[in-house]
Every structure is written in C-alpha cells, then in structure tokens.
Amino acid sequence: MMAGRTVRTLGEFGLIEQARRRLTRLSPGGGWRVRLGIGDDAAVLQGRRGEPVLLACDMVVEGVHFTARTPARAVGWKAVAVNASDIAAMGGVPVAAVVSLGLPPTTPVQWVRGFTDGLARCARSCHMALVGGDTVRAPQRVADVAILGAVGPRGPIARRGARLGDRLFVTGRLGGSMRSGRHAAFTPRWREAQRLLRRLRVHAMMDLSDGLAQDLWNMSRASRVTLRVRAALVPVAPEALGVSGALHDGEDYELLFALGPADARRVPRRLGECPVTEIGAAVRRGVGVELEYPDGSVSPLSARGFAHFGEALA
Amino acid sequence: MMAGRTVRTLGEFGLIEQARRRLTRLSPGGGWRVRLGIGDDAAVLQGRRGEPVLLACDMVVEGVHFTARTPARAVGWKAVAVNASDIAAMGGVPVAAVVSLGLPPTTPVQWVRGFTDGLARCARSCHMALVGGDTVRAPQRVADVAILGAVGPRGPIARRGARLGDRLFVTGRLGGSMRSGRHAAFTPRWREAQRLLRRLRVHAMMDLSDGLAQDLWNMSRASRVTLRVRAALVPVAPEALGVSGALHDGEDYELLFALGPADARRVPRRLGECPVTEIGAAVRRGVGVELEYPDGSVSPLSARGFAHFGEALA
Numbered sequence A, B: 001m002m003a004g005r006t007v008r009t010l011g012e013f014g015l016i017e018q019a020r021r022r023l024t025r026l027s028p029g030g031g032w033r034v035r036l037g038i039g040d041d042a043a044v045l046q047g048r049r050g051e052p053v054l055l056a057c058d059m060v061v062e063g064v065h066f067t068a069r070t071p072a073r074a075v076g077w078k079a080v081a082v083n084a085s086d087i088a089a090m091g092g093v094p095v096a097a098v099v100s101l102g103l104p105p106t107t108p109v110q111w112v113r114g115f116t117d118g119l120a121r122c123a124r125s126c127h128m129a130l131v132g133g134d135t136v137r138a139p140q141r142v143a144d145v146a147i148l149g150a151v152g153p154r155g156p157i158a159r160r161g162a163r164l165g166d167r168l169f170v171t172g173r174l175g176g177s178m179r180s181g182r183h184a185a186f187t188p189r190w191r192e193a194q195r196l197l198r199r200l201r202v203h204a205m206m207d208l209s210d211g212l213a214q215d216l217w218n219m220s221r222a223s224r225v226t227l228r229v230r231a232a233l234v235p236v237a238p239e240a241l242g243v244s245g246a247l248h249d250g251e252d253y254e255l256l257f258a259l260g261p262a263d264a265r266r267v268p269r270r271l272g273e274c275p276v277t278e279i280g281a282a283v284r285r286g287v288g289v290e291l292e293y294p295d296g297s298v299s300p301l302s303a304r305g306f307a308h309f310g311e312a313l314a
Helices: A007-023 A072-089 A109-125 A190-199 A212-223 A242-248 B007-023 B072-089 B109-125 B190-199 B212-223 B242-248
Strands: A033-036 A043-046 A053-061 A092-103 A129-137 A142-151 A167-171 A202-207 A225-230 A255-259 A274-285 A288-292 A298-300 B033-036 B043-046 B053-061 B092-103 B129-137 B142-151 B167-171 B202-207 B225-230 B255-259 B274-285 B288-292 B298-300
Touching: A007 B109, A007 B129, A043 B092, A043 B129, A053 A072, A053 B092, A053 B142, A072 A092, A072 A109, A072 A142, A072 A190, A072 A202, A092 A109, A092 A190, A092 B043, A092 B053, A092 B142, A109 A129, A109 B007, A129 B007, A129 B043, A142 B053, A142 B092, A142 B142, A190 A202, A190 A255, A202 A212, A212 A225, A212 A242, A212 A255, A212 A288, A274 A288, B053 B072, B072 B092, B072 B109, B072 B142, B072 B190, B072 B202, B092 B109, B092 B190, B109 B129, B190 B202, B190 B255, B202 B212, B212 B225, B212 B242, B212 B255, B212 B288, B274 B288
Parallel strands: A053 B129, A092 A129, A129 B053, A225 A288, B092 B129, B225 B288
Antiparallel strands: A033 A043, A043 A053, A053 A142, A092 A142, A167 A255, A167 A274, A202 A255, A225 A274, A288 A298, B033 B043, B043 B053, B053 B142, B092 B142, B167 B255, B167 B274, B202 B255, B225 B274, B288 B298
16 A cells, blocks of 8 residues: 555665655756756756756765764764765765754754864865855754766766776775774775866766765666676675675765776776776677676676665665 | 753754754765855755756654644645645745655555655646655654745745845735644745746745744844834734734745845735735844734734744744
C-alpha cells in the first residue's frame, strides 16, 4: 500500500528519482538556463552573460555524520570540504558558500567557535569565501552548506559522459576513511581536477562519497555503460581492510574519472602529492558494474555501500 | 567563564557577529569578488564577467518552524518561500535553489511527496528551478534551501543604505502570521520589489522575518540611523492582536524599505494586490528605534521579537 511506505523502504535513490520526476519541469528565472539539473554532484546554471556557475549542497547531522565526541573543528572542516569536493567533481573551482546551522540552545559557545574555525580553515585552504547563512534552534546539531562554484573553460564534467572503451581512474587511496578520521580531514581534490582538465579531455567525473562500488553504479547508470574494475588495481588505504574496504567503506572524497584510451596513456601517476591509479574500463554498453578478481574471473559487483536510510542497496 | 557559555546566552545575533568576525577575511576563488557578505538577507557575488548573483539559505526544523501536524505541502512551500523572500529583499529575482532534506527513516513516503509538491508549487509560482540537493538520515525532519538569485540593473539593495530623512514603508499587513497559517503560505514579494525598483530609487530594503520591531533594529544597526515608527500607521493584519502583534509576532515575510522624501511621494498605495504603507522615517543619526504613540509621545521600541535560542533580545 502506497500510504504505508516509508523513506527506509523507498531509499535515497528512490527519493531522488521521485523528486527528479516532480521537479525537472521547473524553469529558472532571471533569464537563466539549467544546463545540468538534479542527479549530478552539482547543478550547472548559465546566466544571460558570463560563465556558467555550479550549485550544490550537503547536510551533516549529529548522530549520523558525526557524534558529540567529534571535534567541532572537524565537523566544520567536513561541512565545507564535502561541498568543495562536489565542485571538484564537476571540474569546477570553489567560489563561496553559505552555511545553515541548527543548534540546541545548550550548545557550548566553545563548540560553535571550533565549528566556525573548521569552516574557515577549510574555506581558506580551498581559497573560497563564506558569505552568509542561517542559525536556528534544533533538537540536535545539524549543518548544511551550499556552495557556488565557477567552471573553467574545460568544464563542467558530468558523471554521464563515460563511453565504451574509456579507462577508469581514481585519485588517492580508498577505504578506512571513517576509522582513520580522514573523512573529516580530507583535502578536496579541486586543484588536482583542474590540473587534469588542463592537460586531458575527461569524459566523466564524480567524487567518491558512497563507496567506490556504489559510485561506480552511479556513474554506470548515468553513462549507460558497464564498468569493469580490476581488484588488483584498486588503491587500498593503509587503514582499510583490503580491497573490500576500499570498495565499500565510503566517505573517501577522492575523484573517479573516465577518459579515452589515448588520453589514458597521458594521465600522470601523481597530481602533486596525490597518486592517480587506473582501475578499469568501460567494457560494454548498458548499465552494470563488474569486478575482475586476481584469478581472472569476473563477477557482478554489488553496490552495498552506505545506505542513508537503512534501505537495501542494489 | 567563556567555556561555560551556551548558544542561549550568546543568542543568534551574537553568533552571527562572532562568525562574521571570523569569516570575513576569506576571499572567493575563481576570480570572483564578494560585493556584500555576511549580515544581509543574501550575499552579493560578482564573477569576472556577467551580472552579480545573490546567494542565501534558510533552514526549517521540525518542532521549531513546523510540527508533525503541519501539512507537508506547507513545509515545502515555506522552505522555498522564505528563501525567495530573501532574494526579494535584495531587489533580486529568484533563479534556482538546492534543497537538503534530513529525514527519519520512518517518514512516510506520502510526507515526502507532499513536501516535494510544496517545493515545486512555490518554485513554479516564483518562476524558479529546483536543481539539486541532498537527502540524509536525521532524528527529526529538517530542510535547508539555498537559493541563487539574479540582480536587476537597479539592484542589489542592502539593508545598510537608509539615510537621515528617509521615509519607511512596508508591504502587506503585519502580525498573526503563525495563527493564520500565512507564515507557510505567503507569496514572496519579489515581483512587488521589482516594480518598485523600476520606478523609484530605494535606499535600503529587507524582509520582515523576526517581527517589525526586531527588523527595524536590524536596519537601524546596519544603516546607523534612528528609525521612528508611528503606531497609528502600522498596517495590522486581521489575525493580529493589534499593533503589538504587528510589531512583534514575526514571520511576516513582507518588505521593509526606505527611500528619500521626494521618491516617497511617488510610492504607489498598492503594488498589484499588495498594499504599501508609509510607517515612519529615519529621524536622527545613530542606532535606535522609536515608537510614536497615538497621543504623540515617543518611546524607545523594544526589539522583543522571535528569539531563536530563547536568548534575551535588546
């Protein structure tokens, strides 16, 4: 029965799909145009004059994304960093953000100071401004950051552009992000993305938040090609429990990107300090994700990453 | 002792002031410029080319801004409308918004559908797009909308531009917004603001969210002029308990604006269906808000409007 269904049974992707169907017919005001709407890391909007802009938001909630014991400064850093990562994933440059903060009245001012310091430190390291926000009373701490980004001449890069024959790459090393604390201290990869775009023609890009396996499914669905990853190539972080952790832990905030075979040979092995690793290829038309085991056998790769509402994942 | 202070004792304005001091030294990336940062209804950002854009956000929380009994559609409408009102207050036109939604997994899908309908209806009525967002698990429902706005040739209008001798006006009728349900069903006044700006030179403008008395203080502090309001002129909504309700109830989402005496004579008494009323003037340099009683006596006007954290208001 429809009326009895809950968010848990529908799941995050069901929610987004439902919203997309209801909201995509709306058109923007002020003479603007939507170049890319709901469903990517950020929306792409184009004014009458000037360059396109990117717009995205990400919410972090106490008890879900952080606990009462997480240092306030880490919460602030993460709230900005996850948004800057969304801009990076589109091939954009962070410009400015606004922050909505819900707080219980009993929150120590000290906590707010630490949180604000975290926001400011991340913003400074990304060379972006914090230009406004909203503070409201809430039963538990919740922060939402919305970010405006600029697009360079080679952007924006959507997640839907992967083509048959493309090679797949990731930045950094994956897995163990929650255990190691990296999930709240990472450096968004927008500078790496900019370097990449200056040299190469990237077809599709996204950031890794739900776990490589789940995010491969997201790119595959958007691009309608089957992505095959070789287990032996996946760069595993020292804090991760092997390839499985690298595939499923989530919260990596590294980049996953696809480009043609000729350009693939020109991808550098490092972008600054950051390693770049080829992990697989787009092997067939149609949606699918496959894992090639070290023994050469190939199996479908389950998406089981982070389920926001406890729903079953594909 | 500093470490023992809470958000309740510091209050919303203390929080904003603290954040402003910590965050204003940050500069934006991508060749952009901050024309107006923290402290107004929206930030004003200017790209290398093209028109300036407005950026703002507003959060609504279950148990604070709405209850479990508030129709989901009204929650969705309000979440977009309060943001469009911020854009209106800057003399801007809504372009597009992103929505972050925190939900308990037990939330009925029916509720999400109603909420999304409310978002879409308000967005359509404001001629703006909804282009993305984030859905996360949360202990109670919380929605944050961030909005991008365009600025016409006559904008943006800040709240800090009121000058000595300016006349003060409000749109609509004030008070009783929560009781009447108007707080979640109002029409953002951006069309009215655009009409006004086409004809007249508005010096300062803001929207009324915290109650006329509190918002007069906000404009006075920003403009550094003393604002005097005549009680007999304040337009009282039929649902309000007299002038006191119109001054302090809050959640009106009407416009308060200031312009010079010559332009004041040319302000129309209606903008479309919406009444426009002269309520007072900027009478002295320096921060202050005064109420002129019907008997001609003048007293300082207390700000006691909506205290977000239960703090004492000036």
